Each structure stands twice: as C-alpha cells, then as structure tokens.
Amino acid sequence: MIETILLIVLGLFVLMGTFFTVKQQTAVSIERFGKFQSIRFSGLQLKIPLIDRVAARISLKIQQLDVVVETKTLDDVFVKLKVSVQYVVLKEKTYDAIYRLEYPHDQITSYVFDVVRAEVPKMKLDDVFVKKDDIAIAVKRELQDAMLEYGFDIIKTLVTDIDPDTQVKSAMNRINASEREKIAAQFEGDAARILIVEKAKAEAESKRLQGQGIADQRREIARGLEESVEVLNKVGINSQEASALIVVTQHYDTLQSIGEHVNSNLILLPNSPQAGSDMLNNMVASFTASNQIGEAMKKQKEAQEKDKK
Known part of the structure; x- marks a missing residue:
C-alpha cells in the first residue's frame, strides 16, 4: 500500500x-545540467524532469524604462531630464537578450546618461526645451546601434520632462x-493713443x-438782407435808408425777444435807436474809408510798375 502511494507521488512529481x-x-530558456538547451515560447512545453530546468524567463512585450539625468546646460544651468526609453526583445535574438546581457536596464541607463550629458551641455536652457526632440533622436540612435547587438530593439525614446533648478524656474516665471x-x-x-486720435478727429469734424453751419447761417442772413434791401429799393427807399431801417428793426426784434424771457440775465448794449443809427453810420464810414485806401494803394502800385518799365 505504501509502495503504491510512493509510486503515485513519484509519478505526479515526474509528470x-x-x-x-x-x-x-x-520566452523561457531551458538548460540541461547548466548548459543551454533551447528557447521555448508560449504554450504547453516538455522537459526532462531533474535534468532540464527553466533557467530564465523574458518578456517579449514592449517595455518602458524611465531614466532621470541631471546635467548642466551651456549657460551653466543645472537641469534634470526624464528620458523614457521604449524597447522590446527581438524574438529571433532571445538567446542574446538572456545570455549576453545580464543587466539590460543598467546598460540602457548608461547609454542614456552618456548621450544626454554629451548633447545638453552644447545647448542653452531655452534651446533644451525647443530641441528636446533632437535629444531624444540622438539617444535613440546611440541606443539602437548599441542594444541591437544584444537582442533589444529600441522602439521610441521620449524626453518627457525638463526640470530646471527651482531658483531658475522662479526667475523664468518672473521674466515671463x-x-x-x-x-x-x-x-x-496703443488703445489710449487710438482713443485720443479718434477723439481729436471727432472734435475736428x-x-x-460747426464752422460750415455758421457760414451757411451767415450766408442765408446776408441773402435775406440783400433781398430785404432789394424790396425796399423797389418802393423808393435807397440802400443806406434800407440798411438803417433793417438795423433798427432787428434792434427792436432783439429787445422784444429779450422781454419774452422773464429770468433772462442778458443785457443789450447800446439799447437806444440812435445808438443803432450811429453803429450803422460807423460801419458805412469804415467801408468807404477802406475802399478809398484800397484804391490809393492800387494806384500807387500801378505807378511803381510804370516807373520800373
């Protein structure tokens, strides 16, 4: 009975x-007495009990390794760069990935450090932000050539973070x-200047x-006076008498208009008919003297031109 149980247990162990x-x-590596035997992939596999053993397992999925590198830029600013390396083990080179490279993560990290510390010191801090894709391409190019020999294919490298020193970031924020x-x-x-210019244009317009309106108003007044003088001339009143009559009439019309406003503070000076007549005589005398002076200056100029000839 005991022997049967032992045989069953031994059989299960062997199975x-x-x-x-x-x-x-x-992928797994099978070794026989410590020597490489074969590489096995997904599925149900067989091996010789107590002779063969599973020596190593390795993933064939795309993996990512994040490496943080601290270095100095051309303008002496210390900065930390986070480089994400996406890689995969080539199925046909699984043996090399397992047996030729013991610590692949350390190897990739060393290459990333080497490339970043060779490229970033050539750039100023602002250029590091602008040319981060160039840094990633340089890292991938270096890694691709180095790691392909060991069975690793570099899918993508990304500079995912650029972190300058705290004081530098504060200074950059203040500058911005x-x-x-x-x-x-x-x-x-610019907005205030535009408002001033537009306001000046509006005031000028x-x-x-306003000047055009005043000119039109005076033109109509002159035309009305001219028509009034013509009407008075037709009934035998000469121009001087007609002008005096118009001035006196406007004088009384103005007084009447002022009287209609009880609370008016306007004072019309002078306010007698004789003063209106004197004002008209003064105006006529001024016009006559002006015409005489103009005629005299014209004759003098003509005489000078004759003497020159």
Missing part, C-alpha cells in the same frame, strides 16, 4: 516536472510675467461742421 506552460509574449506685463502695457498705450 509535474515534465510539463510546463509558457505565457503569451514570453514681466514680458506679459510689458505687452499688456503696450496694448493699453465737429468744429468743421
């Missing part, structure tokens, strides 16, 4: 040591804030229209 499974996108305030002040100044 369990014979069959094994490999997961999808995984000052620059934005400067631009805002420029826009505000208003003055022009």
Whole structure:
C-alpha cells in the first residue's frame, strides 16, 4: 500500500516536472545540467524532469524604462531630464537578450546618461526645451546601434520632462510675467493713443461742421438782407435808408425777444435807436474809408510798375 502511494507521488512529481506552460509574449530558456538547451515560447512545453530546468524567463512585450539625468546646460544651468526609453526583445535574438546581457536596464541607463550629458551641455536652457526632440533622436540612435547587438530593439525614446533648478524656474516665471506685463502695457498705450486720435478727429469734424453751419447761417442772413434791401429799393427807399431801417428793426426784434424771457440775465448794449443809427453810420464810414485806401494803394502800385518799365 505504501509502495503504491510512493509510486503515485513519484509519478505526479515526474509528470509535474515534465510539463510546463509558457505565457503569451514570453520566452523561457531551458538548460540541461547548466548548459543551454533551447528557447521555448508560449504554450504547453516538455522537459526532462531533474535534468532540464527553466533557467530564465523574458518578456517579449514592449517595455518602458524611465531614466532621470541631471546635467548642466551651456549657460551653466543645472537641469534634470526624464528620458523614457521604449524597447522590446527581438524574438529571433532571445538567446542574446538572456545570455549576453545580464543587466539590460543598467546598460540602457548608461547609454542614456552618456548621450544626454554629451548633447545638453552644447545647448542653452531655452534651446533644451525647443530641441528636446533632437535629444531624444540622438539617444535613440546611440541606443539602437548599441542594444541591437544584444537582442533589444529600441522602439521610441521620449524626453518627457525638463526640470530646471527651482531658483531658475522662479526667475523664468518672473521674466515671463514681466514680458506679459510689458505687452499688456503696450496694448493699453496703443488703445489710449487710438482713443485720443479718434477723439481729436471727432472734435475736428465737429468744429468743421460747426464752422460750415455758421457760414451757411451767415450766408442765408446776408441773402435775406440783400433781398430785404432789394424790396425796399423797389418802393423808393435807397440802400443806406434800407440798411438803417433793417438795423433798427432787428434792434427792436432783439429787445422784444429779450422781454419774452422773464429770468433772462442778458443785457443789450447800446439799447437806444440812435445808438443803432450811429453803429450803422460807423460801419458805412469804415467801408468807404477802406475802399478809398484800397484804391490809393492800387494806384500807387500801378505807378511803381510804370516807373520800373
């Protein structure tokens, strides 16, 4: 009975040591007495119990390794770059990936450090942000050539973070804030200047229209006076008498208009008919003297021109 149980247990042990499974996108290395025997891929596999053993397992999926590198830029600013390396083990080179490279992560990290510390010191801090894709391409190019020999294919390299020193970031933020305030002040100044210019244009247009209105008003008044003088001439009143009559009439019309407003503070000086007549006589005398002076100056100029000839 005991022997039967022992045989069953031994059989189960041998059966369990014979069959094994490999997961999808995984490869295992089989060794026989410590020597490489074969590479097995996904599915149910067989091996010789107590002789063969699963020495290593390696994933064939795309993997990512994040490497943080601290270095100095051309303008002496210390900055930390986070480089993400996406890689995969080539199925046909699984042996090389398992046996030729013991610590692939350390190897990739060393190459990333070497490339970043060779490229970034050539750039200023602003250029590091602008040319981060160039840094990633340089890292991939270096890694691709180095790691392909060991069975690793570099899918993509990305510079996912650029972190300058804290004081540098504060200074950059202050510079950006000052620059934005400067631009805002420029826009505000332009807006204020535009408002001043437009207001001046509006005032100039208003003055022009006001002057045009006054000119039109005076033109109509002159035309009305001319028509009034013509009407009075037709009934035997000469121009001087007609002008005196018009002035006196307007004088009384003005007094009447002032009297209609009880609370008016307007004072009309002079306010007698004789003063109106004197004003008209003075105007006529001024016009006559002006014409005489003009005629005399014209004759003098003609005489000078004759003497020159």
